[in-house]
Amino acid sequence: MFAFLLPLFSFLLFSTTTTTSAQPYKPTDYFLLNCGGATTTSNRKWDTDERSKFMPSTTSFTSTPNKRDPSIPEIPYSSARIFNTSSFTYTFRVTSGPKFLRLYFYPATYSGHQANQSFFSVSSNGYSLLSNFSAFLTASYLGTQLVGSPPVPNIIKEFIIYVKPTQSLNVTFTPSPNSYAFINGIEIVSLPENLYYKSKDLNYVGQTSGPMITEDTSLENIYRLNVGGSQISSKDDTGMYRSWDQDDRYLLSAIGLTPVNMTPIVYTADTPNYTAPELVYATQRSMGNQSELYNLTWLLPVDSGFYYNFRLHFCNIIPQYTRQGAVLFRIFINNHTAEERADLFYWTQGTGYPVFKDYVIFVNDFDGSRRKQDLWLAIGPNRDKSEQYHDAFLNGLEVFKLSLFNGSLAGPNPELQPTPPSPPPPSPTGKKKTPPYAAIIGGIGGALVLMLSVLGFIVFRRVKHSGDKSDEQKSKDFGLPSGRCRRFTIQEVKDATREFDETRVIGRGGFGMVYIGYIDNDTTAVAIKRLNALSKQGFHEFQTEIGLLSKLRHVQLVSLIGYCDDEGEMVLVYDYMSNGTLQDHLYKGKNPHLPWKRRLEICIGAAKGLHYLHTGANRAIIHRDVKSTNILLDENFVAKVADFGLSKLGPKEKGVDYVNTTVKGTLGYLDPEYYKYQQLTEKSDVYSFGAVLLEVLCSRPVIINRGVPDEEMNLAEWGRKNYGKGTLHEIVDKRISDEIAPNCLMKFGEVANSCLRMKGSKRPKMDEVVWRLEFALQLQEAVEKMDGEVSGDMKGGSGMSGNQEFMFPVKEEDVSVVEEYEYNYELEGTSTGVGIQHGLTSTDGSSHEVFVSETVLPR
Structure with missing residues (x-):
């Protein structure tokens, strides 16, 4: 508990900060157009575009919306310029350098043109900013995303275009066929060259290199958040008229605490005063020194298929944090570790000095098509490395989409939420039919997470307040x-x-x-x-x-x-998971088989879920029952890990990587090292996941008790033997054998084999499993792009002769034959049976009961 806590602090809401910095940035170029309307002054002066030097005199007309939402400002949303015949270009003569380009849209009916009929593209100086864009669909989508907020009637799209010498800034609107384009307002503001383009080194997340942000790169701002603080309007920015939103609506895993600031903010040469307003650095969301069992997590939907730059703003405003190493925390972006030991006192001169860090990550297309995907950011204490306090905090966040090599920033229109399945009609009396197996949500549970104590943290105030409990919640x-x-x-x-x-x-x-x-x-x-x-x-x-x-x-x-x-x-x-379990689509039920690429994408998704469990809380959560029936598929076949009923919290003590616990799990997936020593680790989940990988590849149960040769009874053992002999292709599901690229199979087999190593210390961590599987997917996609599709069978196709075998780089430890032993297990409501599991017999000769959480295949 902090020694500086005083009861008086609980009444303080905010302490005004001071600064030794100069005045905010003053833009060299500034245009604000009220499209289709007159020159007017609200908070800022808006010039009319009518008969102006910025646009041609024909090919467009002006209109007003049939009605205007009272929640939005009158200017610029009371008028619009409409283009319904051909492209229309605004031209602005500006100085060279980066420029903010903000486009204001209010989807409504204009002169009989319905809002849902408007589709158009926008380009600027060779960059494709929007393609077949629908303001109506976008506003409707945003209205469904902002939980607890009113519908979104208007949209502001913000881009950064680097204007080169001798260039003007052109903005072209092109209506789609049989449609129309419109614009309500245009804003152009210059910005410092070193703010986003010549800033500090970029840190690449999930890969060793990536694109640089150069003069040939255009950016789109997706999020700009004042973390832990209030909304900051454009007039309160540092001269560039940026708006900073509250982060509440995006916060998921914990609410966090917001410290009272008593510290002056002192800008530096590396972080000038125009970087972000003082209000950003003077407020933050903190976990608090006593928090142990959770991370602060933000969920941020983005378009897939693009690189994104995460700019994280930090400033220590807690006086007790005064030296390097005292507070270290981890930063995770989309299941990847961006920072293992973030230390603000290593990055800055001390308390009150702001700093920002840039992290670039690529968001893959899930199934080859671009769509909205949830990108998440999480921070949490590094309890193993922090010398004194266990905290993590963030002051501000900016997320930018980076243009592709062809200059495109254009993503697809968002898909609105599908209508849920209709409830079935009442069943008739008499004999009842059994419905088709849909989605077994078989016991999602988890390790007991202790309630977080906030006693003594009077200095902190919560941003979100719990509502009064109803009588039904007593x-x-x-x-x-x-x-x-x-x-x-x-x-x-x-x-x-x-x-x-x-x-x-x-x-x-x-x-x-x-x-x-x-x-x-x-x-x-x-x-x-x-x-x-x-x-x-x-x-x-x-x-x-x-x-x-x-x-x-x-x-x-x-x-x-x-x-x-x-x-x-x-x-x-x-x-409700409408596509059931992964196993339903492998060898159970009447579902069509899953194509190989989709299986691989499902494996990657499940691996990310397990990685989040191992790293998303301050103490690891070990699933303990990873199997194909506990991986569920939604309507888009997105994998979701389920059934946490047997889960355990990882070790709390530093330097310990296991917890002693009774052996529980499911036959065929159970880690033999865990069975032998009764010591549960994260690598126990890795072993189970390796069995799932082979199950996905071969489309057969992990344990078959009869009807097959003894060596084939246990899939993990059989798969590893075939991998070691270079014959893994012989046990692949015949329905997909001609779909798999040989290099992809090699990498996939390597990952499965490494997960199934007998010694847990030799198995990879789940983050390594994720990127290895993603690499296997890249190998598959590379062949598909080159050949159109992978053709031929596994031994004769894709350029391999019929007698050529797959050669794997196999270590001796990976293919050693292990001793089989029998052990007893208990089925719920049934008598004890005998199963086969590879491993080593306990040295003391003791046997352990293995709890099976789901019914296994009948004998």
Whole structure:
């Protein structure tokens, strides 16, 4: 606890900062056009574009919206210039250097032209800024993303264009066929050359190199956030009229605390006073010295297929943090470690000195098509390295999209949220039909996350306040933050499932029955899991997964919507995964087989989910039951890790990488080293994931008890033997064998084999697994682009002769034959059976019970 805490501080909201810096930046070029309207003065002077030197006199007309939303300013949204026949270009004579170009759009009906009929492209000085852009779709999408905020009626698109000597700044609008273009306002502001183009070195995340930001690069600002502080309007910027939004709406995994600032902000030559306003550096979101079990995480949807520059703004404003090494924290961007030990006192001169860091990351297309993807940023204490305090904090964030080599910044129009599946009609009386297996949300749970203590942190104030609890929320709340996890009454659950109608059953797991349900007036489909009173996974698991999943959010984890603990019932409510489990599409059910590339993308997604579990909280979360039935697929086949009922928190002590615990897991996926020593590590999940990789490649169960030769009973052992002999291609699923590029198979087999090494210390970490699989995907895509498609069978296609075998760089340790041993395991509600697992017999001759959380294949 901080020694400087005083009760008086709890009443302070903000302390005005001072600065020794000069005045803010004054732009050399400044244009503000009210398109289609008159010259007027609001907060700033807007000039009319009518009969101006910036545009030709024909090919367009002006109009006013049929109605204007009262929440937006009158200027420039009371008028628009319309182009519906041909391209239209504005020309601005400016000095050379980088310029902000801001385009103002208000989608409405103009002179009978409907908003949803407007599609157009915008280019500037050879850069494609927008292509077939729909302001209507974009505004509608943003209105669905900003949870808790009103709909978004208007849009401001901000770009940075570098104007070279002798050039003017041209902005061209081109309507799509049978459509029209419009613009409400145009703003052009110059900016310092060294602010974004000649700034400090770029740090590349997830790769060793990447694009530089040069005069040939154009940028689009996607996010600009005042982290932990209030909205900063354009007039309060440093002279460039940038707007800084609050970060609340993007914050996911924790609310964090906002320290009271008592420190003057002192700009430096490396961080001049125009870099960001004082209000950015004088406020921050902090975890607080006592926080242990979570990271601060922001979720930021972006267009796939582009590089992004993350500019993180920092300034230490907590007086007790006074030396290097006292506070070290980690920075993660999209499952990659950007900084292992961020130290502000190593980066700056001390308290009150601002600094920023740039991190560049590429966002891959998920399935070859560009779409919105969730990009996440997380920070958390490095408890192993920090010498005194365990904290992490951030003051500001800017995210820029970088233009492609062809000068394009244009992404696709966003897809609006699909309509949820309609609830089925009431089932007739009499014999009930069994519905098709849809999505087993088989027991998503997690390691018990302790409630975070904030006692004594009077100096901090929360940005988000919990609302008053309703009468329905007066039973156990498990210490959950308000709004994080919804509490349902038992009547709401019964209404959603029609009194737990058997026709609504979509799965059975160790926890109990899983139903499809419909909540919120039948508008939202959910998966509802009801505890079986006879289940061994009882209240502890129920409490654990609520505590965990209410605090963790990630695109590759199934989200917990809420729970019910009324009348002795224990019910969990999750997102509904319409494409079921990964196993459903491999060898169970009647689903069409998954093509190889999609399987590979699913593996990458699941690996990212596991990596987030291992690194997304301050203490690692070990899943302990990774398998193909616990990887679920949404409507777009995005993989989401599920079933955390057996999960455990990783070790708390420094220098220890395991926790002692009873052996639990599922046959064929269970780490033999964990079985032998009863020491659970992150590498236990890695082993299980290696078994999943072979399952994906071969489309067969990990354990087959009869009907196959003994050497083929255990897939992990059989796969490693074939890998070692160079015959892995012989056990590949025949339905996809001619789709796999040989180099991709080599890399994929290498990853699976390394995950399945007998010694956990020899296995890779999940972040390494992620980038190796991504490299395998790149190998696959390279061949597909070169050949159009991979043709031929695995031994004769793609340029290989029919007698050529795959040669793998195999170490002796990777192919050593291990001893098989039998051990007992317990099936829920069944008698004990015998299974085969490769590994070493315990030296003391003891046997361990292995808990199987799901029913295995019948004998």
